Amino acid sequence: QAHFVESGGGSVQSGGSLRLSCSLSGYTESWSCVGWFRQAPGNERVGIASITASRRTTYTDSVRGRFTISFDDAKNTLYLQMNNLTFEDTAVYYCAASGFPGVVFGGCNFKNWGQGTQVTVNP
Numbered sequence: 042q043a044h045f046v047e048s049g050g051g052s053v054q055s056g057g058s059l060r061l062s063c064s065l066s067g068y069t070e071s072w073s074c075v076g077w078f079r080q081a082p083g084n085e086r087v088g089i090a091s092i093t094a095s096r097r098t099t100y101t102d103s104v105r106g107r108f109t110i111s112f113d114d115a116k117n118t119l120y121l122q123m124n125n126l127t128f129e130d131t132a133v134y135y136c137a138a139s140g141f142p143g144v145v146f147g148g149c150n151f152k153n154w155g156q157g158t159q160v161t162v163n164p
Contacts (some may be wrong), residue, residue, distance in 0.1 A: 043156035044068055045136050047066030050158030053126055056163070061121040064138030065156055074139040074149030077121045079132035086135065088146025089091075090121060092135060103129070113144045134159040 045068065049061040061077065076091030076099075090110040091099045097113050098110055111121040137144075141154030 044138065044153040045053060047134065047136050047147035047155045047158040050134060050160045052070055052161040052163060054148050054163050057126050058122070058124045059126065059160060061123065061134055061158060061160075062112050062135075063119040065117045065119065065138070068138065068153075070138065070140065070153065072138040072140070074147065075112065075119050076142070076146060076149065076151060077119075078135045078137055078146070078151070078154075079130075080157075083116070083125075084132075086144070087164040088144065088151070091147035091149055091151075092119075093147075093149070095142070103147075123160070126160075126162045128162050131162050 045063050045064045074093050078086050080086040086133040087103045089104050092110050107125045111120045135157045136155040138153045139149045143150035143152035
């Protein structure tokens with residue numbers, strides 16, 4: 042069951058930018074962390090960025106300096122700004138919220154997932 046709906050995915054040229062959004066409106070469970078994961082074809086789903094309720098951020102090495110995670114309290118929406126995209130960033134991107142048991146990233150356990158949005162970067 043998908044808890045969230047991501048948007049903003051698409052196809053871009055290498056070096057381009059995209060901004061992903063994930064609305065948490067209607068999500069009634071409390072959370073300590075929200076984040077973004079991605080799954081490339083043939084690979085496992087991996088965490089790439091997370092943000093805590095106190096706004097501490099964590100990034101995996103491959104995206105640090107290019108991607109920025111943020112949360113808008115007024116809109117209850119999670120964002121991922123992705124700049125300088127490369128072919129290796131091609132994947133399905135998922136937003137997630139914390140809960141037990143779950144997948145660990147950035148010191149948080151993530152249990153509840155969105156349906157995913159495809160990002161394709163053309164070389």
